[in-house]
Each structure stands twice: as C-alpha cells, then as structure tokens.
Amino acid sequence: MGGGDHAETGAEDTWTVAGRTFRSRLIIGTGKYKDYATNARALEASGAEIVTVAVRRVNLSDPSQPMLADFIDPKKVTYLPNTAGCFTGEDAVRTLRLAREAGGWNLVKLEVLSDPKHLYPDMEETLRAAKLLLKEGFEVMVYCSDDPVYAKKLEDAGCCAIMPLGAPIGSGLGIQNKVNIRLIIEQAQVPVLVDAGVGTASDAAVAMELGCDAVLMNTAIAEAKDPIRMARAMKHAVIAGREAYLAGRMPKKRYADPSSPLAGLI
C-alpha cells in the first residue's frame, strides 16, 4: 500500500475537514475493545489517522488507571472528542469545553442521542447543540440521521462534516437507505461520512462507492472475532470503495455481454 499506489494516477487522494488533511478515509472508535492495547493495535492495522473518543467515558486524566493516551499517542493520531452520554446541547457544550481545556481539541464530533433502543440522534436537539458549539468556536462534525433536510440545516449552520448513520449504532446491519445517503452527498459542500451501521468490509465499501468522503466505525472492528484482522479488512474496504468510486463503475446490464467477443469465431 501507501503513497506509491496513488502515484500512478497522479496526485494523492486525500480529504480535508476543517482545514486538516488526511490520507486515510477510515475513522475508528475507542469503545468496546478488550483493552487499550488491543485498541491501539487495531488502530495501527486500520491505518486510521483519527480516533473518536467519548470524553465522558474514556480515561483521559486519571493516572492511577490505564490511560488511552499511553497507548494511542495524541500527537500522532488526531483525537476527535465526542459527546456520547450527552442528551442536551448544554451537556454537549460542557463536555467539549472540558475536552478543549484538557487536550486543546477544537475539532469535535457532536452526537446527541435519544432512545437507547435505537440510539438515533435527536435531530432537533442536535441542531440546537450544533449552533451552541459553533458559537463557542468549535469545529463541529455532526452525527445525524440520514434525513437530507436536516443534513442541509446542519451544513447551513456551519458544521464542517455531516455524519449520517447507515443503521443503528452497533447493529452491524449495513447501510439501510442508500437513496438518502446519495441525496445527502449530492447536496453537500462539506465532507460526508457514514457513521454507524457498518458490520463488515463490504458495507464500508458500499459507503465509499456511494461517494462518502470517509467512514467511521467502532463495533464492526471491536466486536469482530479478530479485531486486528477486521481492522485491516476495513482499511482495504475503504480504499477499495473509494477507488471504485473514482474509477467509475461499469453500467449494470439486464442481459449478458460476452467477455470474449465471438464474432468471426463461430
């Protein structure tokens, strides 16, 4: 892998959010892993340059316990603090202020969830929270439903990336509504990332083939039987889907079309 691979078609394929440029289009989580060491090894296998961190859950400050930063170096990997566990805009603001003070993190992922049954975002409160955070000077990547109307409102409010769900968090069901993801991508001027719902490698490839800029996942890697191997699978899946998107797939046909033209042979 690596840069050489892209040399063939010229410029390297990167994406940029809030002025930061990344080569990897995979973002992974830091929940559900057996331990931080496994998390760190999965990160390495995945090639991801960003990890999301639930600042209300992950140990960022208690030196008597294992600390994430001892395993995943925040100087080398971009920490993307998220608001898991926050159910109001005020909660989210308070949590991310702490994160900013602690680590200087200004680029954040907002998620304001609702019912534990589906863990879908509460879009009304999410939009309100996004506005609060933007006013405080945060760069807000926002977890949202796959509703193109709300995706537009979030972008218009100033969010720097739109992160629609593919399926319920932790369900592994794959992207349920490709029509909506496509509509969101078509209208967006900022990066669009599928966040939640990926279960296996082909799901990630599908997300990228739809034209997403990147994919975020946690459970699909953390709860695979072999998380390290699945992390590597996802690295390739995201590249595969991205390259296929850029390559421009063949049209689908209702009937066969011979690989070996038979004219003159029979």
Place this chain on the structure above:
Amino acid sequence: MGGGDHAETGAEDTWTVAGRTFRSRLIIGTGKYKDYATNARALEASGAEIVTVAVRRVNLSDPSQPMLADFIDPKKVTYLPNTAGCFTGEDAVRTLRLAREAGGWNLVKLEVLSDPKHLYPDMEETLRAAKLLLKEGFEVMVYCSDDPVYAKKLEDAGCCAIMPLGAPIGSGLGIQNKVNIRLIIEQAQVPVLVDAGVGTASDAAVAMELGCDAVLMNTAIAEAKDPIRMARAMKHAVIAGREAYLAGRMPKKRYADPSSPLAGLI
C-alpha cells in the same frame, strides 16, 4: 501490502489449486480492453497472478499482430486458457489441446456457454466436457451455474476448482444468489471462485466474505471508466473481503448497542 501485513496473524494467507499456490485471490481476464498495454497495466494494478485467456480469440501465435505475451509475460503470470467460443465438449478438447501444445498449459478453465442472451453455461454439456478433458489429463477449473448439485457432480468428476457465476457475464449485477454460493462453498473440498457478475468493488468483497477462495472478473475492470484504478480497487476489495471472512464479523442486531457504554454516566 504484502507478506508483512499477514505476519501479525502468523502464516501468510494463500490458496492452492492443482498444486499451485497463489497469494492473490483475484483472477482477471484479457477481453474487452482497449489494447494489450492497458490490459497489462490493469493486471499490474490488480496484483493478480493469473489471467484467463480465450485461446480462440487472443492472439497467441501471429507475430505480425500485437501478441498478448509481449505485454503479459507467461513466465511471470499464470495463463489460464479458457474455452470461450466452444459449445461442445469436443470443441473444448480440441481448443485446449492446441493451447497445451502452444504453451504447455495444462491448468485450464472450461466454459461451455449456451444462449447469448444470458451466456449461462450449459451444465449438461459442461459436465460431459469436463469428463473428456479430465480423461485427457487436463486440470480443469470449471465455470458453472450456481446449482450446488451440479457443483458437486463437477467436483466428484475431478475438477480442481468450482467457478459458479454470480450473475450473467458482463452484467455487473453482483451476486444474485448468496444462498447458493454459500451452499456450494460449504460442501466443496476444492477451491470455489465466483466467476462472472461482479460489477464493482463491494461485489467482490461480498464474494470473499461468503468464503470464496478467489474471484474472477473481466468486464468490471475492463469497462470501468478508469480500468487501472478499478483494478486497484478490486485488489483491495478482494483482500478486504477475505480478511473480513477470516476475522469473523460481528453478529447483526435488530436494535442499537452503544459504542460507549453509558452506565454510571447518566
């Protein structure tokens, strides 16, 4: 990529057909490309170690015309002669005998097609042809329908690889019947390869996630807008699907499951 990648989980992941061992699980075709040079570049980008060659169509012997072997070196890449354009067992035997004389090729791909509308194999004639070829000492990889009963007959007859179609040749529709592919894989003692039907990267990943040993494709690469880039996409897709299969995917769930356990937080 390469061996180092697999070092983490120990032995390198390879597959073996008729006593030959390969690292790449992607086989590409030599039809429909603009020219042999493009074909050769796609091959390189794909990482494939085997190409299929329609011996009745590809120029293997006329030195006044461009010859495939000048672009793709048969000493470095395994040529897999196929019987495209043959509609009877006798035709197939005759064609592959010529190939064996010309290039010493003993490992062959049998395909006995029927109606041009769908180009599905005629399974009755395919089985008969396979027996003829096996009697002549060929190692027969066989293109077949996704019928598990016939797949078993072909294996019992001595074929060294079973190659069920995913969808009509050149249709790009993706794998239509995952149930059948799975059933064929579960029963087979020889390698199973999906051959025909792949349209984009995620289709190839799906094939590998089902447990196929490899994937063969032609049109998906040759007729992509950028065949070289799609070849690279497919390289990654096949690795992604294979690694995901080996990793063991998370179970699908009907409801959400939080990445960041919220207990004690709320």
Place this chain on the structure above:
Amino acid sequence: MGGGDHAETGAEDTWTVAGRTFRSRLIIGTGKYKDYATNARALEASGAEIVTVAVRRVNLSDPSQPMLADFIDPKKVTYLPNTAGCFTGEDAVRTLRLAREAGGWNLVKLEVLSDPKHLYPDMEETLRAAKLLLKEGFEVMVYCSDDPVYAKKLEDAGCCAIMPLGAPIGSGLGIQNKVNIRLIIEQAQVPVLVDAGVGTASDAAVAMELGCDAVLMNTAIAEAKDPIRMARAMKHAVIAGREAYLAGRMPKKRYADPSSPLAGLI
C-alpha cells in the same frame, strides 16, 4: 372480498383514527390522474374509503370547471385534505382553515415539504405546523420522515396518525428502510401508515407485513399503465400484507425443510 372473508377468524379487521373506523387499509390520492372520472373508477377498484385531497390544487369550489366532488362523493368517501404546496406552518393553517370552512373537514393530513429534488418533509417545520394545527382543533395525520425520534415527537404533540415515507414521493422505489418503519411501529400508540414510495403491489404488501395500519399511495396507481387494474392490485396487496402480518409468518431457515417428510419412505 368483504366481511364474510373475515368471519372465519371472528371479528372484522378494522382500524380507527381520530375516532373514525375504517375497513379498508388503503388510502389513495387525487393527483396525476387523467381526469376525475378515472380517479373515481380507481377509487372504486381500490376499495379505499379515504382519499387525500390537495386543497390548494383540487377544484373544490369553481362550478364552471369539473369538480372532484361530482365524481367522488364526500358523503360516501372520507376526504382527507392535505397541505401540498404549503411550506410553512402558517401556510398550512391558513389552507386547512379554508378546507374546514368549505367542507367541514377536521381530520387533515399535514405535509410540509422541502427541496423539490426529494420532496422530503421539513421535520422541524412539520412539528411546528402540527402544533399550530392541533391548537386550532384539527385532528392531524402527519406525513413525516422515517426518523423514529421525530415520529415520537409528533405523536407526543398529539398527532392522531404517523405517516412515514417509504421512499421519495413519486419515486416508486419501495420501502427503503424497513428497520426504521419497524421501530416507528413498535413505539407508536397511534396508527402508522406508510405514505410515499410504494411502486407496485409487493411494496404495499411489505408495508403491511411490517405492521403498518394502512398505506397511502398516489403515483403507483395513477401512473400505472392501467390505473384501474393497479388500484385493484393494491386492494389485494394491502389485504394480503395485513392478513400475513396477522397470520404470523413462518420463520426463515438457512437450509431446506422437506414439505413431505421422508422418514420411513426411503
């Protein structure tokens, strides 16, 4: 059809919205038909007891032009005025006030659309409009996205039926996100109707099998080659899906299970 059919399993299968009880679980539209006469014939073939009427478009008051009421008798068929063409809550209130004055219609369908590309509802404005209408004493059936969080908000606000879209209006793509429709049904205490997206009979059956109380459609009938025949197809599809839901389908199995147990025979 009719009551006799249900006599076998006892009580007739009906559904109730805002205190009104219906036997048919199909609601059809009054747009896109060639003329009111065709619309009326489709209605009869469909067995529907409710029609939606875009009060800003359908001629309800100009006696010099053909009038819908001359073809579909509002004394026999429930008119459900809708707010097509309204883009704010105030617009919707104004429009439905006129409808109430004109026809005494209190049971209404609220739709506040957004971008013409997808015609998805603007959920923020929809919720605001619903509250305005409820305050004015309307019984509000509400067209909405398939977001379970907003569906709950609408129900909590007092809407008497939740009408999530299956796919974009007029697209005929069928239900895109069965997971969401199921989640909405599981949580709802009021009727849930799939509204928009049905393209053919099986789509309507799927909606009912998920547990919807009814289905609303317009284009699938109006733009079929033979609208009358498609109306009849939809009548049966809705019954089929409903009965299958009530009957409780067989479990899906990964392998075969013989219809004719073979024990003792072979």
Place this chain on the structure above:
Amino acid sequence: MGGGDHAETGAEDTWTVAGRTFRSRLIIGTGKYKDYATNARALEASGAEIVTVAVRRVNLSDPSQPMLADFIDPKKVTYLPNTAGCFTGEDAVRTLRLAREAGGWNLVKLEVLSDPKHLYPDMEETLRAAKLLLKEGFEVMVYCSDDPVYAKKLEDAGCCAIMPLGAPIGSGLGIQNKVNIRLIIEQAQVPVLVDAGVGTASDAAVAMELGCDAVLMNTAIAEAKDPIRMARAMKHAVIAGREAYLAGRMPKKRYADPSSPLAGLI
C-alpha cells in the same frame, strides 16, 4: 374474489396447463399440516383449485386411517400427484404409474431431489426422469432449479409447465434470483410457476409481478402461526401480484415527483 372483479377489464384472467384451465393462480401442498381438516380449511381459504399430493406419503388408500380424499374432494379439486421421495427416474415412473392407476391422474408434478441439506432438484436426473414420464404419456409439470438452460431443455423435452425454485424448499427465504426467474419466463412458451421458497405474502406477489403464471407453496401456509389466515393472505397476494403485472407498474425514479403539481400555486 370471483369473476365479477375481472368483469371490469373484460375477459376473466385464467391460465391453462395441459389443456386444463384454472382461475386461481395459487397451488398449495398437503404436507406439514396438523391434520387433513386444517389442510382442507386452508385450501378453501386459499381459493386454490389444485393441490399437490406426495403419493408416497399421503394416505390415498388405507381406509383404516384418515384419508386425504375424505377432506379434499378429488372431484372438485385437481390432485397433482408428485414424486416426493423419489431419487431416480425409474422411482418416479413407478410412483406415478401407481397414482395413475389409483386415481386416473395423468397430470403430474415431477420432483427428483438430491441432498437433504438444500433439497435442490438433481437436474440431470430430473431431465432423464421427465423424458421417461413423457414417453409413458404423462403430462409433466416439473420442479427444477432456476437455471434457464435446463428450463429450456425441460420445455423442449415436452414438459407442460416449468416450476423453478425461488429458494430452498421450506426455507421461506423468498425469491433469491429474480434475474433467473425473469429469464426463464421470457423464454418459456409454457406456464412458469415459482415452486418453493415463498415465505410470506409479499414473496408470492413478487413472483407474480415477475410474470409467473402461478405460485406453488406449502410451508409458508402450513407453518404460519395461523395457517388459515395465511392461506387467505396468499390468495390475495397472488391476485395482487398478477394484477400489478397486468396493470404495468410505474417506472422507478431516482428523485421525487410531486403528486400534486405545484405550478401556479406558489
């Protein structure tokens, strides 16, 4: 239902196999029911005019035990004897000869199954058996794989109906390969029936929308929680799918298309 329903569009919609004409497009089985009485009630609810009977299993001759004919009158309902439990052509011929002697049944359903894991037909033996039966003067409706090539061979051999499987018998998975069913229908001059794989009402509707002449099912009804109600669901599903097929569905669109044209309103 009944004839009146079709009067609207003129001639009644019927189908004909081996010179016999039927109005119902649903054929049901006689296996897996709790008892013959339930089977008979399901038959009545389904509206089916044909039942398949495994002559090696169903009691057609022992008067000391309950007999199928006491519950389902062979004078009113067409018995279609099948060869369940036969694994060779000779077996099938022997079994159906007995059936012909016992009940005069000349119209038969041939099924020659293979591995109990999937119960797929052995197509090689099925074709051989079909030829044997045709030589003996039977009218042969034939259970087969969804391979269009073999479907054509069976038709060319003289079979009077082609009955491809939708999914493994008793699996309830629904039609796996719509491409193949469509290809079989497009090429056939005799009736095509999906046989096996239907799990719920929408599956049956899909089969009919593809253009099948009829659908055969057993487990979907017999193993529903309420078989009688499911039988009724299937009656409607088959009519719905058939009528939708005849009506000609609307085209699918990638974007929305307003039901209520908004021109001049805004």
